[in-house]
Amino acid sequence: MNPDALQASLMATFFEESFEGLERLESGLVHLDSDAGRDLIDDLFRAIHSIKGGAGVVGIAEVGPLAHAIESVFDRLRRGTRATAEMSAGLLRAVDVLRSALAARQAGRPTSGEACERAVAEVERLVGAAPTTAAARPEITLWSIGIAPRPDALRAKLDLLPVFDRLSEFGPAFVNAEVDAVPLLADLDPTRSYLRWDLMLSTSATQAELDSVVRWIDDTCDVTVAPIAAEAQPEPDPVAPPPAPVAEAGPAAPRDAREATPAGGSIRVSIDKIDALINMVGELVITQSMLGELDSEGPLDARRLARIREGLGQLARNTRSLQDSVMRLRSMSVGTVFNRFPRLVRELGERLGKEIALEITGQNTELDKAVLEKLSDPLVHLVRNAIDHGIEPTTDRVAAGKAAAGTIRLHAEHRGGDVVVEIADDGRGLDAARIVATARAKGLISADAVLDDRAAYQLVFLPGFSTAKEVSDLSGRGVGMDVVRRHVKELGGDIALDSRPGLGTRITLRLPLTLAIIDGQLVRLGEHQVVIPLLSITESVELEPSRTSRLGGTLDVYRLRDQLVPMLDLAALLDLPRHTGQRQIMVVVTVDGTQVGLLVDEVLAQQQVVVKSLEANYHRVPGLAGATILGDGQVAFILDVVALVQAARAPSLIAAAAA
């Protein structure tokens, strides 16, 4: 291995192990103050220690001091210093900084040395302050910045973009635009200003710093800059200013790391799965030798035929289980995503002053890695919703005779061929009347539409349902349930929602186990593209006219080495316009052990594609396994090669060709 390749491979391993270590730190830190057992502390110490050591080896020196500072805290804990909630919160923030720095390096971007230095200082402060319970939190304040342009501001060419850009550099910001004052077109004076904004900003910046920015626009706008005191923070009542943005500070950070992970990536495979594979291969070898023994001299009598048939049956079983095991290599337990939630629930709950218990079940349920990665964001959104919206303030819960602490349940299980993931809360449930009113106001349903509660709940999935107001009060992310549904649908799954007033809300995601994503070969037919599953392809051949011949007046065959391969015009099989001129490329697929050539115009890229069902809006089409959406937004069908060729009555023709 040459030195560059060695370095690259070292780096890859380092990043993979470090991100894993950071995950371990993150999930461990959540329990640090409540359950600071020696084992946990030792484990976390080892995790940060190997990151520190690894960073030195691969030459990422700038994270060294921060890793060292974190390690020192665990060292102090090992020697008996008591862990506090402040400490675990501070360490979680430091872990985020470390993760962003590593993610930046992995993506080839420079790391922010300044952020690391600040984090080191904060961690050192933690240790200093550890014995006392006095808060060592950095002074991050939630600010509300109200901007009301005066009526003539538009004519004065007010530009808010640089102001908002600059403000959001101070920290996580959420922009809440107030559009209710904008009149209908008929009454609109288009050069008069009606819009207002309320910008929620979570930052350690001072009032003077914020004032210096908003001064840019105080000649055309009435601006207010005011901190929102933690105590005065209102409960998330639908019209109150949103508390959500504060939560952006913490849990948002891990996203950067994951986004920076290259799409190809590698996965760690448990020893169990490898052992299972080895066993399977062992059985294959046994079957092979059994079949081999039968291939000896002597007459092919009935006994021997029976043995061969038995052997072939065994071979088929072996192959199928081998295929299953290989597919299972791609799967990971849902726990890898669920483990992020204790921290999110805890932090968000604390900030909203809600006591929330998180119950996680079925975390060992496995799902395809790619599906799992794409599931993370929708899940975060749904859990945030449950915390923000679902769980009532403690006083309301007690008044309603419910337990003071709310419960959010995350559950996963296999059901049929699918994986079901449920997010349930025991909160207030959805308000059907309010949903209907909102949908009416937005023109999504007619004024006289009559909906029962269940039908009303489904309205939240409509595009355009969530308003600016609701976005702020939901999750601060700016995504609505329609986006969540779209993400789930893109994975070939489905989403359902059920709610009981006063009892809670349950959202059920149904996701395909493994079949949602296949490796496909993209081919071109005229102006269209089609995906052939890579598994069924043996080879692609550039046609030589001299090797083509016609049998029986209808069937074209190709002499491929010593075999005659029947050729099928794929465009015609798919009812696509017939192309003039001979197709030049033949993709050879294997159907029932026999080779068949599919004629195409061009063989394009190999890529993983998400299989979408045609049944969702239509019905099954014989010969098609589904469709996918290509990078440019075009639809491409995915072939069901077996059905396609069988439907073409190929077996009899192949027999004819072989004869």
Add this chain to the structure above:
Amino acid sequence: MTIADQSQLLTFFVSGAEYGVDILRVQEIRGWSAPMPMPRTPTFVKGVINIRGDIVPIADLRERLGMSPQEATPTTAIVVLRIEQDGRSTVRGIVVDAMSDVTTVDAAHIKPPPDVVEAAGFAAFARGIAIVDEKLITILDVDGVFPAAVSNDNHDTLDAAIAAP
């Protein structure tokens, strides 16, 4: 007159005649974009298009009404509808020559389709005829526009395919 006695129609033209659908069933209106043709489907189903990640089948209303197909023109539009079929809610599109208007009609002004319409084979999806400002608008039952699931393997096409080099 109460609002319940009225309904709003989105109207459009197909081959010079005006048709309408219940506006509450309309999800959106899109310009023409060529769909991916689908094998083994009736010819009036032109194929599927991508609408925000959903694979949506598109039917040409001209051909569904028994008229000869026509190339897309600058006014050709796709009306995307929510359609109930086989007990499921689906999203499907119909191709029309041009959009017209949104019209409010009184229930009293909607007549059942005359027998002659039935003779022409429209019965499956003509819900009635509305008379608005002396114009006739055929109200479509959108759920009937698309064919129910078919299991016709269409061997003729396949035989042709195999025969073709």
Add this chain to the structure above:
Amino acid sequence: MDPIEPDAVRLPATLDVETVAAAHAALTARADAALVVDLGAVEQVDLAGLQLLCALVRTAAHHQRPLAWRGASRALHVAANTLGLGHVLGLPEAP
């Protein structure tokens, strides 16, 4: 591929306080029917332009008229999202 819309109202490349009155007039004239608004050309937009689009969305919702956007540029997306208007407008996905 740029499909031509039926009866689409096409807004100009610069949708700002200088041009917004003309766009307002064009939209008002058509606001009583189902409307397709082509934003494909709009590259420069200011608060006045965005406010006009907000008014259009509110008007369509108020009268329960279908309203479809066509081809919003990245610049328009950035401006709308930065100003917290992305969800009010519900622009189509960026090109």
